[in-house]
Amino acid sequence: MTDSIARPGAPTRATPTRPPTDPPTDQAAPTATPARRPRPPRDERARKKGGSGLFRAMWRWHFFASFLVVPVLLVLSVTGLIYLFRFQIEPLMHGDLMHIDTPAATEVRQSYAAQQTALERVYPDVTVVSMREPLEADDATAFSVVEADGSPRDVYVDPYGPDVLGSLDPDTTLSGTAVRIHADLMAGRFGDHLMELGACWAIVMALTGYYLFVRGAKARRRARAKDRPGARLRSRHGWLGAGVGVGLLFLLVSGLPWTVVWGETVQKLATDRGSSLWSTDPGALSDPTSSLDESLPHSHVQDVPWGMGASEVPRSTGDPEGSVANIDTAVEVAEAEGLRHPFTVAVPDTSTDEAGVYSVIGYAFDAPSDERTVHVDRFGGAVVSTYGFDDYPT
Structure with a gap:
């Protein structure tokens, strides 16, 4: 056994050293592992992904x-x-009722009162509630009626006969x-x-x-x-x-x-404060209260422009002993007032209200600002009041 500690005065013997060996060529040199970045908080990740x-x-x-x-x-x-597009769709589906043969030049269109009389001969138990005039020369006149059991019907009359072409339930049509x-x-x-x-x-x-x-x-x-x-x-x-x-x-x-x-809630709040979502028809009486959408059965409320439906309807105040107006009188008065065609005339039910008025509604599909309603006194045919776009509330 050799003492590895050199004694004093003794010659120093060099310790042999092994030559350095190269690392194996098939092994990669070790690399330092990078420090892992801390994960950001969840709310910060959410903001980076698109928002808070x-x-x-x-x-x-x-x-x-x-x-x-x-x-x-x-x-x-x-x-x-x-x-x-109901006025374009329905005639295509019910052409036998809504269209007539093109009238000859010698044929004369009968009055609306005569057409109503022809209707009442065929349907004696109905009540006429409105009339919609033909849009074109080959269109039939449409009368909205209510049967004895309260169900609505639309009756179509050839104005050149006048002949009743038939009827249908408006609720069963495509537009209804x-x-x-x-x-x-x-x-x-x-x-x-x-x-x-x-x-x-x-x-x-x-x-x-x-x-x-x-x-x-x-x-x-x-x-x-x-x-x-x-x-x-x-x-x-x-x-x-x-x-x-x-x-x-x-x-x-x-x-x-x-x-x-x-x-209903907003209307109640507005009414309680002396206002309304709908304005009052000038000349209308508040007692008894009635409106155009109440005077027509549910199926025919669509015949009334939305801005006029809830307006109050005035009363006839003329002399009952004088002349009595009819649908033709109401149409003539409306034309004199400058209403736009086509007209829809709401007919008063004289069996329940003798003081009702004829309400002629003039549509204007291309300019709603021209829509107006003229109320015609049943006794004498005077204009009771008019109600139009300028009277609509904001």
Whole structure:
């Protein structure tokens, strides 16, 4: 055994050293492991992904609201378009009733009073509630009547006979069905509530959409700059929604006064403060109260412009012992007052109210500002009052 400690004075012996060996060529040199970056807090990650907690909440509200709103808006838009083009659609489906053979030049159109008399000979137990004049020369005159059991009918008369062509239930027509679906899904008050709920959620969808459109503008621009999948579609969705949302909000807010819950509540609040959502027809008497939409059966309320339906109807104040007006008198007076064709004449029910008036409604499809109603006194044919666009409330 060799002592490894050198003694004093002894020669020093060099310790042999092994030559350094190269590392194996098939093994990589060890690398230093980089330090792991700390994960940012959750709220900071949310902001980097596109917004704060409020942004994400708005996105969820917008997304879920669409599931409630889109089916309702689809129903409203389709049924509304059918109703809008009812004068073009219904004659195509019921041409045998609504159209007549082109009259010869020698034929003379009979008076509306004569046409009403011909109708009452065929249907003696009905009550005539309104008359809608022909739009074209080959159109029939449409009389809205109520049968003894209260059910409505539309009776069509050839004005050159006058001959009764037949009748149909307005609720069974395409436009009549569309109106009932548009109003309450043909489900009564439950349908009213459902449609109103969808309209209110449409407001939520629109408002949350505007919030997302403004707050997410930078994120959408970055996504488009990097050409990420779906970036262009999201951008188009945002711009399209920003434009459509203005019209949608106006449509919803202006339509809610005619709903069940919201409309009745707002109308009550307005009435309690001496105001109203609808103005009063000049010259109308408040006792007894009646309006055009109340004087017509439910199926024919659509014949009254929306701005006139809830207006009060005046009373005849002429001399009952004098001359008595009829439909032709009312039409002549309305023409003298400058009403636009086509006319719809609401006929008073003399069996229940001898002091009723003839209400002639002049439509103006190309200019709603020209719509007016002239109330004609049943005794003597004088103008009791007029009610038009200038009288509508804000």
